[in-house]
Amino acid sequence: MRRSILTAAALTATLALAACSGGAEEPAGEESAAPNGEGSTLTVWVDETRQAAVEDAAAGFEESTGAEVEVVLKNFEDIRPDFLAQVPTGKGPDITVGAHDWLGELTTNGVVAPIELGDAAATFEPVSVAAFTQDDQVYGLPYAVENIALIRNTALAPEAPATWDDAVAAGEDAGTKYPLLIQTSTEGDPYTFYPLQMSFGAPVFEQNEDGSYQPELALGGEGGTAFAQWLAEQGEAGVLSTDVTYDIAVAAFAKGESPFIVGGPWMLEQFADLDLSIDPIPSAGGEPAQPFVGVAGFYVSAQSENALLANDFLVNHMATPEAQLALYEAGDRPPALIEAADTASEDPITAGFREVGADAVPMPSLPEMGAVWAYWGVTEAAIVSGKSDPAKAWDKMVSDIQGEIG
Amino acid sequence: MSLPATRGSGRTGWSPGFLVKLVLIALVDALGVYAVLAAWGAESWGILAAMVALLLVANWAYFSKRALPLKYILPGLAFLLVYQVYVVAYTGYVAFTNYGDGHNSTKEQAVEALLVQNERRVEGSPSSPLTVVADGDTLGFAIVSPEGVVEAGTAERPLAAVDGAAVEAGRVTGLPGYEVLEYAEVLERQQEVTDLRVPVSEDPNDGSIRTQDARTGYVFTSTLTYDPVSDAMINTTTGVTYTANDDGQFEAADGTTLPVGWRVLVGLDNFVTAFGDDRYAGPFGKILVWTFAFAAVSVASTFLLGLFLAIAFNDARLRGRRVYRTLVILPYAIPGFLAALLWSGLLNRSYGFVNEVLLGGAQIPWLTDPVLAKLAVLGVNLWLGFPYMFLICTGALQSLPTDVLEAAKIDGAGRWRTWRSITLPLLLVATAPLLISSFAFNFNNFTLIYMLTGGGPRFDDASVPLGHTDILISMVYSVSGLDGTAAKDYGLASALSIVIFVVVATISALAFRRTRSLEEIA
Numbered sequence: 033m034r035r036s037i038l039t040a041a042a043l044t045a046t047l048a049l050a051a052c053s054g055g056a057e058e059p060a061g062e063e064s065a066a067p068n069g070e071g072s073t074l075t076v077w078v079d080e081t082r083q084a085a086v087e088d089a090a091a092g093f094e095e096s097t098g099a100e101v102e103v104v105l106k107n108f109e110d111i112r113p114d115f116l117a118q119v120p121t122g123k124g125p126d127i128t129v130g131a132h133d134w135l136g137e138l139t140t141n142g143v144v145a146p147i148e149l150g151d152a153a154a155t156f157e158p159v160s161v162a163a164f165t166q167d168d169q170v171y172g173l174p175y176a177v178e179n180i181a182l183i184r185n186t187a188l189a190p191e192a193p194a195t196w197d198d199a200v201a202a203g204e205d206a207g208t209k210y211p212l213l214i215q216t217s218t219e220g221d222p223y224t225f226y227p228l229q230m231s232f233g234a235p236v237f238e239q240n241e242d243g244s245y246q247p248e249l250a251l252g253g254e255g256g257t258a259f260a261q262w263l264a265e266q267g268e269a270g271v272l273s274t275d276v277t278y279d280i281a282v283a284a285f286a287k288g289e290s291p292f293i294v295g296g297p298w299m300l301e302q303f304a305d306l307d308l309s310i311d312p313i314p315s316a317g318g319e320p321a322q323p324f325v326g327v328a329g330f331y332v333s334a335q336s337e338n339a340l341l342a343n344d345f346l347v348n349h350m351a352t353p354e355a356q357l358a359l360y361e362a363g364d365r366p367p368a369l370i371e372a373a374d375t376a377s378e379d380p381i382t383a384g385f386r387e388v389g390a391d392a393v394p395m396p397s398l399p400e401m402g403a404v405w406a407y408w409g410v411t412e413a414a415i416v417s418g419k420s421d422p423a424k425a426w427d428k429m430v431s432d433i434q435g436e437i438g
Numbered sequence: 439m440s441l442p443a444t445r446g447s448g449r450t451g452w453s454p455g456f457l458v459k460l461v462l463i464a465l466v467d468a469l470g471v472y473a474v475l476a477a478w479g480a481e482s483w484g485i486l487a488a489m490v491a492l493l494l495v496a497n498w499a500y501f502s503k504r505a506l507p508l509k510y511i512l513p514g515l516a517f518l519l520v521y522q523v524y525v526v527a528y529t530g531y532v533a534f535t536n537y538g539d540g541h542n543s544t545k546e547q548a549v550e551a552l553l554v555q556n557e558r559r560v561e562g563s564p565s566s567p568l569t570v571v572a573d574g575d576t577l578g579f580a581i582v583s584p585e586g587v588v589e590a591g592t593a594e595r596p597l598a599a600v601d602g603a604a605v606e607a608g609r610v611t612g613l614p615g616y617e618v619l620e621y622a623e624v625l626e627r628q629q630e631v632t633d634l635r636v637p638v639s640e641d642p643n644d645g646s647i648r649t650q651d652a653r654t655g656y657v658f659t660s661t662l663t664y665d666p667v668s669d670a671m672i673n674t675t676t677g678v679t680y681t682a683n684d685d686g687q688f689e690a691a692d693g694t695t696l697p698v699g700w701r702v703l704v705g706l707d708n709f710v711t712a713f714g715d716d717r718y719a720g721p722f723g724k725i726l727v728w729t730f731a732f733a734a735v736s737v738a739s740t741f742l743l744g745l746f747l748a749i750a751f752n753d754a755r756l757r758g759r760r761v762y763r764t765l766v767i768l769p770y771a772i773p774g775f776l777a778a779l780l781w782s783g784l785l786n787r788s789y790g791f792v793n794e795v796l797l798g799g800a801q802i803p804w805l806t807d808p809v810l811a812k813l814a815v816l817g818v819n820l821w822l823g824f825p826y827m828f829l830i831c832t833g834a835l836q837s838l839p840t841d842v843l844e845a846a847k848i849d850g851a852g853r854w855r856t857w858r859s860i861t862l863p864l865l866l867v868a869t870a871p872l873l874i875s876s877f878a879f880n881f882n883n884f885t886l887i888y889m890l891t892g893g894g895p896r897f898d899d900a901s902v903p904l905g906h907t908d909i910l911i912s913m914v915y916s917v918s919g920l921d922g923t924a925a926k927d928y929g930l931a932s933a934l935s936i937v938i939f940v941v942v943a944t945i946s947a948l949a950f951r952r953t954r955s956l957e958e959i960a
Contacts, residue, residue: 141698435901
């Protein structure tokens with residue numbers, strides 16, 4: 033029924049178009065049962081950055097199978113809700129791009145089908161396949177791995193810092209406006225702060241041996257409290273500030289106002305004229321500062337009528353070095369396929385991010401993660417700004433999240 | 439033929455008017471038929487039925503002589519039905535279901551998803567080059583085992599070695615007793631191929647061969663089976679039976695449920711949940727009060743400022759009135775969500791324009807202090823809203839009957855007296871309905887809150903992610919998990935929206951009744 037509204041909207045739009053131009057596209061899903069392979073149409077949802085790369089791979093696929101691939105451009109933010117709403121109606125795509133942390137939601141709603149990578153699984157970075165795995169089943173074909181690292185302006189700081197305090201000291205020596213930049217904002221940024229939290233030994237959920245998570249909170253305890261104390265100290269010292277938003281941090285680093293920024297490859301475009309080096313994030317609490325890894329990949333719809341084609345397309349045409357490198361060129365994220373990643377690593381910046389990513393942990397894809405995000409950031413921001421008592425605020429956060437998860 | 443017979447739109451003479459009508463109706467019919475065909479192709483039967491009904495009614499209304507009123511109201515009525523009545527009715531329906539995360543779809547699809555999610559590839563099993571074959575109409579798989587033996591089977595017949603197969607490049611290309619399918623034929627029956635499970639042996643626990651790309655086969659075992667007779671899922675390794683319950687989930691005797699459920703009607707459950715969670719009891723009261731205050735103050739402040747400027751710029755002695763009027767309308771020309779985003783940047787504590795430039799580097803926490811944040815929200819809404827009030831007040835002022843004002847002057851009324859007894863009441867007659875609609879709009883002004891403060895700063899004493907500037911509609915957004923902070927629950931969101939609708943509708947109805955007394959004064 034919800035679909036009916038969408039279809040109604042689509043129909044209205046179609047009508048409007050038809051009225052204006054006299055010839056509009058037919059609504060999606062109007063494909064009839066194909067008499068032969070040439071009539072089959074595979075619908076793939078992509079966002080802007082991956083459109084060209086997927087279209088290239090699709091061209092090769094069309095040639096070798098005779099099937100048609102329709103690449104539909106969508107806003108990345110719309111893909112998840114639209115996929116959830118449209119797959120059950122049978123009107124959704126056969127394949128969509130997506131992030132690995134959607135997995136929990138997609139499987140509880142039964143809209144994705146598992147993919148058997150077979151022997152190809154070994155050709156991917158282990159963390160990328162692990163990220164798409166739930167209960168020993170793989171649900172997505174990974175194509176890119178992204179994580180944050182310490183981006184260093186080599187003109188201002190020649191050496192990579194070993195610890196957080198070293199970094200702050202080096203930043204102060206550089207005589208720049210900020211010793212070190214890390215986006216915080218009044219809402220907090222737990223994703224960017226996670227490596228620092230990890231360095232105090234406080235992972236968000238209990239982790240299994242294979243890297244997947246159990247829905248048991250592990251934020252609290254001694255590590256968590258120590259991290260909260262540290263946040264308060266750094267906030268008071270002025271190293272961390274809730275006024276530093278993403279835009280402010282990136283603009284300041286681009287202007288050379290700090291030698292260090294904690295961030296990801298998506299920032300690089302703005303730093304085009306700086307000499308950069310990518311280093312591991314310095315540890316604040318003594319343990320390794322492991323950031324979250326986000327893996328981008330392709331999901332197959334559980335209601336796809338072209339499941340064979342879809343799997344064939346992904347496993348045999350998107351898991352190739354050419355396709356993965358094309359996606360890398362378009363999106364700047366290190367490829368998930370090891371062979372492609374090796375080629376991409378000729379670029380020292382990509383190699384730097386990849387090296388940090390090798391030690392990183394996958395971002396949990398549990399449905400419970402939504403509840404964690406809701407409290408996590410604001411609590412960190414409140415502690416940094418000195419509004420809340422660190423230990424108390426952290427404990428309250430843990431119990432609130434526990435209350436939400438139930 | 440008498441002369442009057444050719445007049446009037448309902449008559450069937452071939453007058454120019456009738457021809458125009460014919461062409462227009464033909465256009466509408468053409469579009470309608472196109473929509474019907476598109477709906478047919480997309481298998482959207484509801485839309486198809488609605489389109490057919492609308493088309494029939496439209497043709498009847500415009501060609502019948504007895505449907506004169508309908509000729510005027512039909513277009514409006516049709517849009518009202520599609521965009522208002524249908525949406526409200528559908529929201530009402532969803533409010534009584536458990537549509538949301540974990541209950542996203544039909545039972546059939548939930549069963550399908552559970553089955554496929556609980557199939558596991560047998561650890562260490564080989565990946566075998568596979569060929570799809572057919573024995574008459576029955577599909578089967580032929581594989582080459584790691585030892586190089588060709589084996590074939592169907593859903594009914596477990597894998598068995600077959601002699602005399604033709605193998606090329608490690609793949610079966612011909613098989614006695616079976617027909618090897620071309621790729622195109624495989625695609626034609628791909629649903630059957632992906633659903634096909636060929637047992638490895640007579641013992642079902644050994645698993646079965648399946649394929650996802652018609653090129654490689656793997657051995658899978660499944661841990662869940664569905665029994666349609668008892669409507670239950672059975673876990674074959676633990677022996678636990680999960681039966682379908684009334685909440686749209688499979689539930690075992692000990693209360694554990696399987697993760698994927700389906701949509702069912704749950705009666706008033708959503709309304710009970712909406713008011714039953716005591717974590718929300720405290721914040722709800724505060725948010726309710728703030729919502730009313732926000733809506734009322736926004737209407738009052740924008741109206742007063744708009745009115746003041748309208749009066750000031752209405753004075754004939756003011757030079758360059760047009761320039762001022764244009765400038766004043768500018769905020770109205772900027773989309774609301776964009777303006778709210780801009781303001782959230784301008785009001786940043788350390789780097790915002792307001793603090794840094796206007797206040798000389800002051801560190802005023804405009805958006806992070808509970809009281810200041812509320813003031814900031816009201817201030818930004820004033821900035822956004824007064825041009826609208828200015829516009830309608832200017833219009834109303836300029837259309838005041840001058841004779842009444844002159845009569846007042848002749849009767850010796852002073853400026854203030856004239857304004858209070860003549861101008862304002864007449865103005866209110868014209869603007870009161872707009873004030874009510876403005877109240878209703880601000881009551882649900884989600885965009886402003888979401889873009890400017892996101893509801894923050896958070897309540898320190900509450901255990902739910904709500905803040906001091908959250909209004910009811912942004913609370914609904916958060917409570918029902920639409921912002922991603924909890925499992926999405928469209929049923930709950932719809933139920934709460936209906937509650938808000940009832941509140942706003944009641945207030946508006948009462949207020950409209952009051953405005954009638956204004957008209958009596960006038």
